[in-house]
Amino acid sequence: MKNTVLHKANTRGHADHGWLNANHSFSFASWYNPERIQFGMLRVLNDDTIAAGMGFGTHPHDNMEIITIPLEGDLAHKDSMGNAEVIKTGDVQVMSAGTGIQHSEFNPNADQRTKLFQIWVFPKYRNVTPRYQQITLDESEQKNNFAQILSPNADDAGVWIYQDAWFFLADFDKDFTKTYTLNKEGNGLYVFVISGTITVDGQELETRDGLGIWDFTNLEIKASTEAKFLLMEIPMNQ
Incomplete structure:
Protein backbone atom coordinates (compact mmCIF):
# COMPACT_ATOMS: atom_id res chain seq x y z
CA MET A 1 0.00 0.00 0.00
CA LEU A 137 25.54 17.77 -16.85
CA ASP A 138 24.47 17.10 -20.42
CA GLU A 139 21.06 18.74 -20.15
CA SER A 140 19.90 17.18 -23.45
CA GLU A 141 19.80 13.82 -21.64
CA GLN A 142 16.95 15.16 -19.48
CA LYS A 143 14.55 15.55 -22.42
CA ASN A 144 11.66 13.12 -21.86
CA ASN A 145 13.96 11.08 -19.68
CA PHE A 146 15.03 10.56 -16.08
CA ALA A 147 18.67 11.66 -16.38
CA GLN A 148 20.71 10.35 -13.46
CA ILE A 149 22.71 13.05 -11.70
CA LEU A 150 23.63 11.23 -8.46
CA SER A 151 24.01 7.68 -7.17
CA PRO A 152 25.92 5.62 -4.57
CA ASN A 153 28.36 4.45 -7.24
CA ALA A 154 31.51 6.32 -8.23
CA ASP A 155 31.54 4.76 -11.72
CA ASP A 156 27.90 5.61 -12.54
CA ALA A 157 26.53 8.70 -14.29
CA GLY A 158 26.54 11.85 -12.17
CA VAL A 159 28.14 12.52 -8.81
CA TRP A 160 28.17 9.98 -5.99
CA ILE A 161 27.48 10.13 -2.25
CA TYR A 162 27.82 7.88 0.79
CA GLN A 163 24.17 6.83 0.73
CA ASP A 164 21.92 4.46 -1.25
CA ALA A 165 20.27 7.38 -3.05
CA TRP A 166 19.65 8.16 -6.72
CA PHE A 167 18.75 11.60 -8.10
CA PHE A 168 17.38 12.37 -11.56
CA LEU A 169 16.52 15.53 -13.48
CA ALA A 170 13.76 15.42 -16.08
CA ASP A 171 12.46 17.84 -18.72
CA PHE A 172 9.18 16.50 -20.12
CA ASP A 173 7.11 17.67 -23.07
CA LYS A 174 3.42 18.23 -22.47
CA ASP A 175 1.50 14.91 -22.19
CA PHE A 176 4.70 12.82 -22.04
CA THR A 177 4.45 9.90 -19.60
CA LYS A 178 7.17 7.69 -18.14
CA THR A 179 7.23 5.06 -15.40
CA TYR A 180 9.71 5.33 -12.54
CA THR A 181 11.04 2.11 -11.02
CA LEU A 182 12.85 2.10 -7.68
CA ASN A 183 16.55 1.27 -7.74
CA LYS A 184 16.50 -0.25 -4.26
CA GLU A 185 13.68 -1.97 -2.43
CA GLY A 186 12.51 -0.05 0.62
CA ASN A 187 13.55 3.34 -0.69
CA GLY A 188 11.10 6.19 -1.11
CA LEU A 189 10.88 8.91 -3.76
CA TYR A 190 10.62 12.66 -3.24
CA VAL A 191 9.44 14.48 -6.37
CA PHE A 192 10.04 18.22 -6.59
CA VAL A 193 8.65 20.28 -9.48
CA ILE A 194 11.03 22.93 -10.82
CA SER A 195 8.55 24.31 -13.35
CA GLY A 196 5.28 23.28 -14.95
CA THR A 197 2.64 20.78 -13.84
CA ILE A 198 2.95 17.01 -13.56
CA THR A 199 0.81 14.18 -12.23
CA VAL A 200 2.51 11.55 -10.08
CA ASP A 201 0.45 8.43 -9.50
CA GLY A 202 -2.70 10.52 -9.92
CA GLN A 203 -1.58 13.44 -7.70
CA GLU A 204 -1.24 16.78 -9.51
CA LEU A 205 1.86 18.79 -8.63
CA GLU A 206 2.55 22.37 -9.67
CA THR A 207 5.72 24.49 -9.67
CA ARG A 208 7.74 24.02 -6.45
CA ASP A 209 5.34 21.44 -5.02
CA GLY A 210 6.90 18.36 -3.43
CA LEU A 211 5.52 14.84 -3.04
CA GLY A 212 7.05 12.06 -0.98
CA ILE A 213 5.92 8.54 -1.80
CA TRP A 214 6.99 5.18 -0.37
CA ASP A 215 5.95 1.55 -0.18
CA PHE A 216 5.85 1.20 -3.96
CA THR A 217 7.92 -0.30 -6.77
CA ASN A 218 6.74 1.56 -9.90
CA LEU A 219 4.79 4.75 -10.47
CA GLU A 220 3.67 6.77 -13.45
CA ILE A 221 4.71 10.39 -14.00
CA LYS A 222 2.87 12.44 -16.62
CA ALA A 223 3.49 16.03 -17.66
CA SER A 224 0.31 18.14 -17.96
CA THR A 225 2.41 21.01 -19.37
CA GLU A 226 6.04 21.31 -20.36
CA ALA A 227 7.68 20.50 -17.04
CA LYS A 228 11.02 20.18 -15.32
CA PHE A 229 11.38 18.26 -12.09
CA LEU A 230 13.81 16.60 -9.72
CA LEU A 231 13.45 13.02 -8.48
CA MET A 232 15.23 12.03 -5.28
CA GLU A 233 15.15 8.34 -4.39
CA ILE A 234 16.09 8.12 -0.72
CA PRO A 235 16.36 5.36 1.90
CA MET A 236 13.46 5.69 4.31
CA ASN A 237 15.49 4.20 7.18
CA GLN A 238 19.19 4.15 7.95
Missing part, protein backbone atom coordinates in the same frame (compact mmCIF):
# COMPACT_ATOMS: atom_id res chain seq x y z
CA LYS A 2 1.58 3.27 -1.14
CA ASN A 3 2.04 6.07 1.36
CA THR A 4 2.36 9.72 0.37
CA VAL A 5 3.03 13.12 1.87
CA LEU A 6 2.21 16.28 -0.09
CA HIS A 7 4.09 19.54 0.43
CA LYS A 8 2.49 22.36 -1.54
CA ALA A 9 4.83 25.19 -2.52
CA ASN A 10 3.05 27.74 -0.34
CA THR A 11 3.41 25.60 2.81
CA ARG A 12 7.21 25.78 2.79
CA GLY A 13 9.15 27.78 5.31
CA HIS A 14 10.24 31.18 4.02
CA ALA A 15 12.99 33.58 5.07
CA ASP A 16 13.81 36.86 3.33
CA HIS A 17 17.14 38.22 4.54
CA GLY A 18 17.35 40.81 1.77
CA TRP A 19 20.46 39.30 0.19
CA LEU A 20 18.98 35.80 0.53
CA ASN A 21 15.43 34.71 -0.24
CA ALA A 22 15.04 31.14 0.95
CA ASN A 23 12.25 28.57 0.85
CA HIS A 24 12.57 25.46 3.03
CA SER A 25 10.75 22.21 2.25
CA PHE A 26 11.96 20.85 5.60
CA SER A 27 12.67 22.51 8.96
CA PHE A 28 15.75 24.70 8.68
CA ALA A 29 17.37 27.50 10.67
CA SER A 30 14.63 29.56 12.36
CA TRP A 31 11.78 27.73 10.59
CA TYR A 32 10.66 24.68 12.54
CA ASN A 33 7.73 22.43 11.71
CA PRO A 34 7.64 19.17 13.70
CA GLU A 35 5.83 17.46 10.82
CA ARG A 36 8.45 18.60 8.32
CA ILE A 37 11.77 17.43 9.75
CA GLN A 38 12.88 15.11 6.95
CA PHE A 39 11.74 12.57 4.35
CA GLY A 40 13.61 9.38 5.11
CA MET A 41 17.31 10.29 4.88
CA LEU A 42 16.51 13.55 3.01
CA ARG A 43 17.02 16.26 5.63
CA VAL A 44 17.14 19.60 3.75
CA LEU A 45 15.72 20.90 0.47
CA ASN A 46 16.35 24.63 0.25
CA ASP A 47 15.26 26.71 -2.74
CA ASP A 48 17.52 29.77 -2.49
CA THR A 49 17.90 33.05 -4.39
CA ILE A 50 21.13 34.93 -3.63
CA ALA A 51 21.48 38.60 -4.55
CA ALA A 52 24.33 39.79 -6.79
CA GLY A 53 27.68 39.85 -4.99
CA MET A 54 26.29 38.30 -1.80
CA GLY A 55 26.61 34.91 -0.13
CA PHE A 56 27.35 32.71 2.87
CA GLY A 57 30.56 33.33 4.83
CA THR A 58 32.77 30.47 5.96
CA HIS A 59 30.83 27.98 8.07
CA PRO A 60 31.22 24.34 9.17
CA HIS A 61 29.48 21.07 8.29
CA ASP A 62 30.04 17.47 9.35
CA ASN A 63 28.51 14.06 8.69
CA MET A 64 26.21 15.22 5.91
CA GLU A 65 26.08 14.75 2.14
CA ILE A 66 25.51 18.24 0.69
CA ILE A 67 24.34 18.57 -2.92
CA THR A 68 24.11 21.91 -4.74
CA ILE A 69 22.25 22.34 -8.05
CA PRO A 70 22.41 25.85 -9.58
CA LEU A 71 19.29 26.81 -11.55
CA GLU A 72 20.30 30.32 -12.63
CA GLY A 73 23.60 32.18 -12.42
CA ASP A 74 26.77 30.97 -10.70
CA LEU A 75 28.00 30.10 -7.21
CA ALA A 76 31.62 30.55 -6.11
CA HIS A 77 32.79 27.94 -3.60
CA LYS A 78 35.85 27.78 -1.35
CA ASP A 79 36.53 25.15 1.28
CA SER A 80 39.04 23.89 3.83
CA MET A 81 40.04 21.04 1.48
CA GLY A 82 41.61 23.61 -0.84
CA ASN A 83 38.87 23.67 -3.46
CA ALA A 84 38.06 27.03 -5.07
CA GLU A 85 35.49 26.50 -7.82
CA VAL A 86 32.62 28.23 -9.59
CA ILE A 87 29.50 26.09 -9.89
CA LYS A 88 27.48 27.15 -12.94
CA THR A 89 23.93 26.51 -14.10
CA GLY A 90 23.92 22.99 -15.52
CA ASP A 91 26.46 21.74 -12.97
CA VAL A 92 25.94 19.63 -9.88
CA GLN A 93 28.26 19.67 -6.87
CA VAL A 94 28.52 17.38 -3.86
CA MET A 95 30.46 17.55 -0.63
CA SER A 96 30.73 14.64 1.76
CA ALA A 97 31.31 16.61 4.96
CA GLY A 98 32.35 13.56 6.98
CA THR A 99 34.72 14.39 9.84
CA GLY A 100 34.22 18.11 9.16
CA ILE A 101 34.76 20.85 6.60
CA GLN A 102 34.53 24.62 6.43
CA HIS A 103 33.28 26.35 3.29
CA SER A 104 31.92 29.57 1.88
CA GLU A 105 29.50 30.13 -0.99
CA PHE A 106 28.74 33.41 -2.74
CA ASN A 107 27.33 34.87 -5.93
CA PRO A 108 30.38 36.14 -7.85
CA ASN A 109 28.34 38.22 -10.31
CA ALA A 110 27.71 41.92 -9.68
CA ASP A 111 24.69 42.14 -11.97
CA GLN A 112 22.86 38.79 -11.72
CA ARG A 113 21.11 36.83 -9.00
CA THR A 114 21.89 33.17 -8.36
CA LYS A 115 19.14 30.60 -7.85
CA LEU A 116 19.92 27.13 -6.56
CA PHE A 117 18.76 24.07 -4.70
CA GLN A 118 20.81 22.94 -1.73
CA ILE A 119 20.00 19.44 -0.53
CA TRP A 120 21.28 17.62 2.55
CA VAL A 121 21.17 13.82 2.84
CA PHE A 122 22.18 11.90 5.96
CA PRO A 123 25.16 9.66 5.09
CA LYS A 124 25.30 5.90 5.38
CA TYR A 125 28.65 6.08 7.17
CA ARG A 126 29.84 8.55 9.82
CA ASN A 127 33.17 10.33 9.99
CA VAL A 128 34.36 9.59 6.46
CA THR A 129 37.23 11.63 5.00
CA PRO A 130 35.68 14.79 3.52
CA ARG A 131 35.47 14.90 -0.28
CA TYR A 132 34.39 17.26 -3.06
CA GLN A 133 33.04 16.52 -6.53
CA GLN A 134 31.62 18.72 -9.28
CA ILE A 135 30.46 17.83 -12.80
CA THR A 136 28.72 19.50 -15.73
Whole structure:
Protein backbone atom coordinates (compact mmCIF):
# COMPACT_ATOMS: atom_id res chain seq x y z
CA MET A 1 0.00 0.00 0.00
CA LYS A 2 1.58 3.27 -1.14
CA ASN A 3 2.04 6.07 1.36
CA THR A 4 2.36 9.72 0.37
CA VAL A 5 3.03 13.12 1.87
CA LEU A 6 2.21 16.28 -0.09
CA HIS A 7 4.09 19.54 0.43
CA LYS A 8 2.49 22.36 -1.54
CA ALA A 9 4.83 25.19 -2.52
CA ASN A 10 3.05 27.74 -0.34
CA THR A 11 3.41 25.60 2.81
CA ARG A 12 7.21 25.78 2.79
CA GLY A 13 9.15 27.78 5.31
CA HIS A 14 10.24 31.18 4.02
CA ALA A 15 12.99 33.58 5.07
CA ASP A 16 13.81 36.86 3.33
CA HIS A 17 17.14 38.22 4.54
CA GLY A 18 17.35 40.81 1.77
CA TRP A 19 20.46 39.30 0.19
CA LEU A 20 18.98 35.80 0.53
CA ASN A 21 15.43 34.71 -0.24
CA ALA A 22 15.04 31.14 0.95
CA ASN A 23 12.25 28.57 0.85
CA HIS A 24 12.57 25.46 3.03
CA SER A 25 10.75 22.21 2.25
CA PHE A 26 11.96 20.85 5.60
CA SER A 27 12.67 22.51 8.96
CA PHE A 28 15.75 24.70 8.68
CA ALA A 29 17.37 27.50 10.67
CA SER A 30 14.63 29.56 12.36
CA TRP A 31 11.78 27.73 10.59
CA TYR A 32 10.66 24.68 12.54
CA ASN A 33 7.73 22.43 11.71
CA PRO A 34 7.64 19.17 13.70
CA GLU A 35 5.83 17.46 10.82
CA ARG A 36 8.45 18.60 8.32
CA ILE A 37 11.77 17.43 9.75
CA GLN A 38 12.88 15.11 6.95
CA PHE A 39 11.74 12.57 4.35
CA GLY A 40 13.61 9.38 5.11
CA MET A 41 17.31 10.29 4.88
CA LEU A 42 16.51 13.55 3.01
CA ARG A 43 17.02 16.26 5.63
CA VAL A 44 17.14 19.60 3.75
CA LEU A 45 15.72 20.90 0.47
CA ASN A 46 16.35 24.63 0.25
CA ASP A 47 15.26 26.71 -2.74
CA ASP A 48 17.52 29.77 -2.49
CA THR A 49 17.90 33.05 -4.39
CA ILE A 50 21.13 34.93 -3.63
CA ALA A 51 21.48 38.60 -4.55
CA ALA A 52 24.33 39.79 -6.79
CA GLY A 53 27.68 39.85 -4.99
CA MET A 54 26.29 38.30 -1.80
CA GLY A 55 26.61 34.91 -0.13
CA PHE A 56 27.35 32.71 2.87
CA GLY A 57 30.56 33.33 4.83
CA THR A 58 32.77 30.47 5.96
CA HIS A 59 30.83 27.98 8.07
CA PRO A 60 31.22 24.34 9.17
CA HIS A 61 29.48 21.07 8.29
CA ASP A 62 30.04 17.47 9.35
CA ASN A 63 28.51 14.06 8.69
CA MET A 64 26.21 15.22 5.91
CA GLU A 65 26.08 14.75 2.14
CA ILE A 66 25.51 18.24 0.69
CA ILE A 67 24.34 18.57 -2.92
CA THR A 68 24.11 21.91 -4.74
CA ILE A 69 22.25 22.34 -8.05
CA PRO A 70 22.41 25.85 -9.58
CA LEU A 71 19.29 26.81 -11.55
CA GLU A 72 20.30 30.32 -12.63
CA GLY A 73 23.60 32.18 -12.42
CA ASP A 74 26.77 30.97 -10.70
CA LEU A 75 28.00 30.10 -7.21
CA ALA A 76 31.62 30.55 -6.11
CA HIS A 77 32.79 27.94 -3.60
CA LYS A 78 35.85 27.78 -1.35
CA ASP A 79 36.53 25.15 1.28
CA SER A 80 39.04 23.89 3.83
CA MET A 81 40.04 21.04 1.48
CA GLY A 82 41.61 23.61 -0.84
CA ASN A 83 38.87 23.67 -3.46
CA ALA A 84 38.06 27.03 -5.07
CA GLU A 85 35.49 26.50 -7.82
CA VAL A 86 32.62 28.23 -9.59
CA ILE A 87 29.50 26.09 -9.89
CA LYS A 88 27.48 27.15 -12.94
CA THR A 89 23.93 26.51 -14.10
CA GLY A 90 23.92 22.99 -15.52
CA ASP A 91 26.46 21.74 -12.97
CA VAL A 92 25.94 19.63 -9.88
CA GLN A 93 28.26 19.67 -6.87
CA VAL A 94 28.52 17.38 -3.86
CA MET A 95 30.46 17.55 -0.63
CA SER A 96 30.73 14.64 1.76
CA ALA A 97 31.31 16.61 4.96
CA GLY A 98 32.35 13.56 6.98
CA THR A 99 34.72 14.39 9.84
CA GLY A 100 34.22 18.11 9.16
CA ILE A 101 34.76 20.85 6.60
CA GLN A 102 34.53 24.62 6.43
CA HIS A 103 33.28 26.35 3.29
CA SER A 104 31.92 29.57 1.88
CA GLU A 105 29.50 30.13 -0.99
CA PHE A 106 28.74 33.41 -2.74
CA ASN A 107 27.33 34.87 -5.93
CA PRO A 108 30.38 36.14 -7.85
CA ASN A 109 28.34 38.22 -10.31
CA ALA A 110 27.71 41.92 -9.68
CA ASP A 111 24.69 42.14 -11.97
CA GLN A 112 22.86 38.79 -11.72
CA ARG A 113 21.11 36.83 -9.00
CA THR A 114 21.89 33.17 -8.36
CA LYS A 115 19.14 30.60 -7.85
CA LEU A 116 19.92 27.13 -6.56
CA PHE A 117 18.76 24.07 -4.70
CA GLN A 118 20.81 22.94 -1.73
CA ILE A 119 20.00 19.44 -0.53
CA TRP A 120 21.28 17.62 2.55
CA VAL A 121 21.17 13.82 2.84
CA PHE A 122 22.18 11.90 5.96
CA PRO A 123 25.16 9.66 5.09
CA LYS A 124 25.30 5.90 5.38
CA TYR A 125 28.65 6.08 7.17
CA ARG A 126 29.84 8.55 9.82
CA ASN A 127 33.17 10.33 9.99
CA VAL A 128 34.36 9.59 6.46
CA THR A 129 37.23 11.63 5.00
CA PRO A 130 35.68 14.79 3.52
CA ARG A 131 35.47 14.90 -0.28
CA TYR A 132 34.39 17.26 -3.06
CA GLN A 133 33.04 16.52 -6.53
CA GLN A 134 31.62 18.72 -9.28
CA ILE A 135 30.46 17.83 -12.80
CA THR A 136 28.72 19.50 -15.73
CA LEU A 137 25.54 17.77 -16.85
CA ASP A 138 24.47 17.10 -20.42
CA GLU A 139 21.06 18.74 -20.15
CA SER A 140 19.90 17.18 -23.45
CA GLU A 141 19.80 13.82 -21.64
CA GLN A 142 16.95 15.16 -19.48
CA LYS A 143 14.55 15.55 -22.42
CA ASN A 144 11.66 13.12 -21.86
CA ASN A 145 13.96 11.08 -19.68
CA PHE A 146 15.03 10.56 -16.08
CA ALA A 147 18.67 11.66 -16.38
CA GLN A 148 20.71 10.35 -13.46
CA ILE A 149 22.71 13.05 -11.70
CA LEU A 150 23.63 11.23 -8.46
CA SER A 151 24.01 7.68 -7.17
CA PRO A 152 25.92 5.62 -4.57
CA ASN A 153 28.36 4.45 -7.24
CA ALA A 154 31.51 6.32 -8.23
CA ASP A 155 31.54 4.76 -11.72
CA ASP A 156 27.90 5.61 -12.54
CA ALA A 157 26.53 8.70 -14.29
CA GLY A 158 26.54 11.85 -12.17
CA VAL A 159 28.14 12.52 -8.81
CA TRP A 160 28.17 9.98 -5.99
CA ILE A 161 27.48 10.13 -2.25
CA TYR A 162 27.82 7.88 0.79
CA GLN A 163 24.17 6.83 0.73
CA ASP A 164 21.92 4.46 -1.25
CA ALA A 165 20.27 7.38 -3.05
CA TRP A 166 19.65 8.16 -6.72
CA PHE A 167 18.75 11.60 -8.10
CA PHE A 168 17.38 12.37 -11.56
CA LEU A 169 16.52 15.53 -13.48
CA ALA A 170 13.76 15.42 -16.08
CA ASP A 171 12.46 17.84 -18.72
CA PHE A 172 9.18 16.50 -20.12
CA ASP A 173 7.11 17.67 -23.07
CA LYS A 174 3.42 18.23 -22.47
CA ASP A 175 1.50 14.91 -22.19
CA PHE A 176 4.70 12.82 -22.04
CA THR A 177 4.45 9.90 -19.60
CA LYS A 178 7.17 7.69 -18.14
CA THR A 179 7.23 5.06 -15.40
CA TYR A 180 9.71 5.33 -12.54
CA THR A 181 11.04 2.11 -11.02
CA LEU A 182 12.85 2.10 -7.68
CA ASN A 183 16.55 1.27 -7.74
CA LYS A 184 16.50 -0.25 -4.26
CA GLU A 185 13.68 -1.97 -2.43
CA GLY A 186 12.51 -0.05 0.62
CA ASN A 187 13.55 3.34 -0.69
CA GLY A 188 11.10 6.19 -1.11
CA LEU A 189 10.88 8.91 -3.76
CA TYR A 190 10.62 12.66 -3.24
CA VAL A 191 9.44 14.48 -6.37
CA PHE A 192 10.04 18.22 -6.59
CA VAL A 193 8.65 20.28 -9.48
CA ILE A 194 11.03 22.93 -10.82
CA SER A 195 8.55 24.31 -13.35
CA GLY A 196 5.28 23.28 -14.95
CA THR A 197 2.64 20.78 -13.84
CA ILE A 198 2.95 17.01 -13.56
CA THR A 199 0.81 14.18 -12.23
CA VAL A 200 2.51 11.55 -10.08
CA ASP A 201 0.45 8.43 -9.50
CA GLY A 202 -2.70 10.52 -9.92
CA GLN A 203 -1.58 13.44 -7.70
CA GLU A 204 -1.24 16.78 -9.51
CA LEU A 205 1.86 18.79 -8.63
CA GLU A 206 2.55 22.37 -9.67
CA THR A 207 5.72 24.49 -9.67
CA ARG A 208 7.74 24.02 -6.45
CA ASP A 209 5.34 21.44 -5.02
CA GLY A 210 6.90 18.36 -3.43
CA LEU A 211 5.52 14.84 -3.04
CA GLY A 212 7.05 12.06 -0.98
CA ILE A 213 5.92 8.54 -1.80
CA TRP A 214 6.99 5.18 -0.37
CA ASP A 215 5.95 1.55 -0.18
CA PHE A 216 5.85 1.20 -3.96
CA THR A 217 7.92 -0.30 -6.77
CA ASN A 218 6.74 1.56 -9.90
CA LEU A 219 4.79 4.75 -10.47
CA GLU A 220 3.67 6.77 -13.45
CA ILE A 221 4.71 10.39 -14.00
CA LYS A 222 2.87 12.44 -16.62
CA ALA A 223 3.49 16.03 -17.66
CA SER A 224 0.31 18.14 -17.96
CA THR A 225 2.41 21.01 -19.37
CA GLU A 226 6.04 21.31 -20.36
CA ALA A 227 7.68 20.50 -17.04
CA LYS A 228 11.02 20.18 -15.32
CA PHE A 229 11.38 18.26 -12.09
CA LEU A 230 13.81 16.60 -9.72
CA LEU A 231 13.45 13.02 -8.48
CA MET A 232 15.23 12.03 -5.28
CA GLU A 233 15.15 8.34 -4.39
CA ILE A 234 16.09 8.12 -0.72
CA PRO A 235 16.36 5.36 1.90
CA MET A 236 13.46 5.69 4.31
CA ASN A 237 15.49 4.20 7.18
CA GLN A 238 19.19 4.15 7.95
